Amino acid sequence: GNSVTQMEGPVTLSEEAFLTINCTYTATGYPSLFWYVQYPGEGLQLLLKATKADDKGSNKGFEATYRKETTSFHLEKGSVQVSDSAVYFCALSDPTGGFKTIFGAGTRLFVKA
Amino acid sequence: DAEITQSPRHKITETGRQVTLACHQTWNHNNMFWYRQDLGHGLRLIHYSYGVHDTNKGEVSDGYSVSRSNTEDLPLTLESAASSQTSVYFCASSEGGGNTDTQYFGPGTRLTVL
Numbered sequence: 004g005n006s007v008t009q010m011e012g013p014v015t016l017s018e019e020a021f022l023t024i025n026c027t028y029t030a031t032g033y034p035s036l037f038w039y040v041q042y043p044g045e046g047l048q049l050l051l052k053a054t055k056a057d058d059k060g061s062n063k064g065f066e067a068t069y070r071k072e073t074t075s076f077h078l079e080k081g082s083v084q085v086s087d088s089a090v091y092f093c094a095l096s097d098p099t100g101g102f103k104t105i106f107g108a109g110t111r112l113f114v115k116a
Numbered sequence: 117d118a119e120i121t122q123s124p125r126h127k128i129t130e131t132g133r134q135v136t137l138a139c140h141q142t143w144n145h146n147n148m149f150w151y152r153q154d155l156g157h158g159l160r161l162i163h164y165s166y167g168v169h170d171t172n173k174g175e176v177s178d179g180y181s182v183s184r185s186n187t188e189d190l191p192l193t194l195e196s197a198a199s200s201q202t203s204v205y206f207c208a209s210s211e212g213g214g215n216t217d218t219q220y221f222g223p224g225t226r227l228t229v230l
Contacts, residue, residue, distance in 0.1 A: 035216045046206055046221030047159075054216045092158065096215040102147075103174075104219055108158040 005030045009093045009107035016083055017115050024078040024110045026067075026093035034097040036060075036069050036076040037104070041090045050078075050091070088114045118143040122207050122222040130230055135194045137225050139207030146212030148190040149219065150174075150182065152203040159206065165190055166212065197229045 010025040028036065035054040039047040051060030056071035065080045076093060093107040120141040129135050141148065146167050151159040161174030163182040171182050179201060181193045194201055205225045210217040 037218070039219075044223075046208075046223050047219075048221065049218045052216070052218065096217065098215045102215050102217065103161060103164065104149075106151075106159040108156065 005034070005095060005097050005099075005105050007093050007095055007105055007107035009091075009110055012090075012109075012111040013113055014110060015113045015115065018085055019082045020114075022078070022080040022083045022087075022112070024091055024093075024112070026076045026078065026107060028074050028076065028093075028095050030074075030095055030097045030099075032097045032099035034095040036067070037094040037096070038065070038067055038076070038078050039092040039094060039106075041092065041109070043089070047092060083112070083114045085114045085116050088112055120207060120209055120220055120222040122205075122225050124225060125223065126226045126228075128228045128230065129197050131197060131199060133197050135197050135227065137192045137194075137205055137207075137227070139190050139192065139222060140188055141207075141209040141220070141222075142188065143209055143211070143220060144187060145209035145220070146187070147210040147217070148184070149208045149210075150180070150190065150192045151206045151208065152176065152201075153206060153224075154203050162192065162205075163190075194227075197227075199229050201227065202229045203227060 037052045038050040040050045051062040053060040053069035059068045090109045123138045149164045150162040165184040207222040208219040
């Protein structure tokens with residue numbers, strides 16, 4: 004079946020450090036891939052997405068590239084800020100799964116000033 | 117601006133009581149979803165709907181029900197609340213265009229079952 008695996012947290016970084024959160028997936032079809040972010044006390048919101056192999060999604064300085072050969076969609080940011088502290092969810096939506104979205108367990112990021 | 121709202125934001129109830137959580141969206145989206153979020157489990161799908169009068173079970177549907185009588189609302193009912201249903205519940209909607217859809221989430225309802 005379809006699944007998403009992302010690195011366990013929490014991840015603690017100093018401001019301006021480089022961020023990588025790993026995400027790998029298993030899917031039977033050709034999924035779209037997403038990163039959602041959840042700030043404290045809020046619902047999830049879309050951060051970026053990629054809908055086909057080799058696409059790069061980007062937003063607010065975050066990037067992720069859809070790698071079909073390694074079934075990965077790692078999230079990166081060159082210089083994190085305190086305001087990036089949140090929980091990040093990798094997700095996929097596969098047409099063979101009825102367009103439902105499958106979420107990873109989430110990775111909590113703490114950024115220290 | 118279009119939005120998705122949930123009510124109540126916090127609820128405390130007792131074991132065995134029936135509880136209904138409301139979800140209302142003004143996006144005019146076809147698809148609506150209910151998830152629960154628990155530490156270590158991420159988001160798990162409870163029920164979902166692809167349109168009026170359509171409902172489907174997700175991976176953790178036991179003890180929950182939904183009905184979709186209009187486009188805007190998908191209330192979630194816990195028939196007889198159990199302590200294992202203490203969780204944070206999120207409603208979401210999407211346009212229904214396919215697997216590239218973005219889901220839009222409500223702010224969540226924190227439910228405690230004593």
